[in-house]
Amino acid sequence: MMLHWRLSIAVSVMQMYIRPDTNTMALFIRLFLGMKYGVVTEVGSNVTQFKVGDHVGVGTYVNSCKDCERCSNFLEVHCKKVVFTFNGIDYDGTITKGGYSSLIVVHERYCFKIPDGYPLEFAAPLLCAGITVYKPMMHHKMNQPGKSLGVVGLGGLGHMAVKFGKAFGLNVTVFSTSESKWDEAINILGAEKFVLSSDTQQMQEMESKLDFIVDTAAGDHPLDPYLNMLDVHGIMVLVGFPSEIKLSPISLSIGARNLAGSVTGGTKDIQSMLEYCAAHKIYPKIEVIKINYINEALERMIKNDVKYRFVIDIENSLK
Numbered sequence: 647m648m649l650h651w652r653l654s655i656a657v658s659v660m661q662m663y664i665r666p667d668t669n670t671m672a673l674f675i676r677l678f679l680g681m682k683y684g685v686v687t688e689v690g691s692n693v694t695q696f697k698v699g700d701h702v703g704v705g706t707y708v709n710s711c712k713d714c715e716r717c718s719n720f721l722e723v724h725c726k727k728v729v730f731t732f733n734g735i736d737y738d739g740t741i742t743k744g745g746y747s748s749l750i751v752v753h754e755r756y757c758f759k760i761p762d763g764y765p766l767e768f769a770a771p772l773l774c775a776g777i778t779v780y781k782p783m784m785h786h787k788m789n790q791p792g793k794s795l796g797v798v799g800l801g802g803l804g805h806m807a808v809k810f811g812k813a814f815g816l817n818v819t820v821f822s823t824s825e826s827k828w829d830e831a832i833n834i835l836g837a838e839k840f841v842l843s844s845d846t847q848q849m850q851e852m853e854s855k856l857d858f859i860v861d862t863a864a865g866d867h868p869l870d871p872y873l874n875m876l877d878v879h880g881i882m883v884l885v886g887f888p889s890e891i892k893l894s895p896i897s898l899s900i901g902a903r904n905l906a907g908s909v910t911g912g913t914k915d916i917q918s919m920l921e922y923c924a925a926h927k928i929y930p931k932i933e934v935i936k937i938n939y940i941n942e943a944l945e946r947m948i949k950n951d952v953k954y955r956f957v958i959d960i961e962n963s964l965k
């Protein structure tokens with residue numbers, strides 16, 4: 647039942663951001679150390695899906711009850727007993743350690759085959775940022791060529807939403823608080839349009855122009871201007887975690903618009919996403935670092951100076 651593997655390389659994805667609380671500026675450190683990839687070195691006798699030598703990845707969770715309706719429908723991330731890969735308490739009482747390890751033992755259900763030829767270092771961010779936007783985009787049928795997509799926030803999640811949007815044949819508009827990201831959005835990621843969200847006129851010009859919006863913004867921001875950009879029956883999905891959201895019900899009712907949320911994805915969705923990325927040559931933009939660069943990496947994350955994920959090469963760090 648268990649898959650036992652030694653990581654040839656382990657990967658951690660880190661994010662850090664400042665979040666205003668009601669009274670204080672609190673510094674939240676999110677060391678997202680869950681996603682990792684490596685090579686299988688040992689399989690238990692009941693393992694059927696993997697063999698020694700396979701390239702595999704582990705996402706943001708490593709266990710769930712396997713028995714509830716959600717698990718039965720491959721919505722394991724929504725299982726009430728889901729165990730997260732980092733700082734979770736597993737069923738045997740152990741605290742999960744995420745990606746800062748050279749070895750992991752994991753049930754094969756929570757292990758994903760990285761397709762042949764897909765460069766391993768790109769796989770880890772897919773297991774969080776990639777699936778977090780791919781899942782709602784597929785669920786809400788945003789893969790209809792010719793439709794229009796708005797992506798709010800150009801960071802780890804946002805740049806993946808742009809990549810999927812382009813691969814789906816959508817007309818993509820990036821909404822950003824950072825004027826400096828114009829070149830990246832248009833010339834590198836290939837978005838059709840870039841809107842500076844602090845520019846009221848540019849924002850108003852987008853009224854009723856979008857079919858879909860994926861909102862990845864990490865900080866607090868008004869929702870009404872974005873909802874008003876949706877056409878009739880348009881769909882806005884929130885995947886970011888600002889501290890709170892406020893909106894006028896009229897922004898939803900007029901135009902019969904839809905607002906939804908989403909969190910990463912189930913095991914089948916994750917495997918499909920990996921295969922889609924391999925088939926369409928979709929790669930997250932990453933910077934590979936060694937562990938001794940971690941303090942500088944943290945400093946740079948505070949300054950929002952990373953495009954868009956640090957990937958820690960644990961194996962080469964330990965040599």
Ligand SMILES: NC(=O)C1=CN([C@@H]2O[C@H](COP(=O)(O)OP(=O)(O)OC[C@H]3O[C@@H](n4cnc5c(N)ncnc54)[C@H](OP(=O)(O)O)[C@@H]3O)[C@@H](O)[C@H]2O)C=CC1
Nearest residue numbers: 799800801802803822823824863864865866886887909910
């Ligand atoms: N639902 C889920 O399963 C998951 C959710 N998350 C959450 O998604 C969010 C984004 O994660 P990630 O992409 O990794 O983070 P990043 O820091 O890489 O990117 C977030 C982007 O949001 C924009 N932003 C930040 N603050 C604000 C603000 N106040 N108003 C508007 N835009 C803002 C910035 O883009 P710009 O400069 O372009 O404005 C920033 O680059 C986080 O809240 C994270 O916790 C992450 C993983 C999974």
Ligand SMILES: O=C/C=C/c1ccc(O)c(O)c1
Nearest residue numbers: 676678706707723909910911
């Ligand atoms: O699989 C679930 C992961 C959820 C998640 C929650 C918060 C956050 O900041 C993330 O990066 C992921």
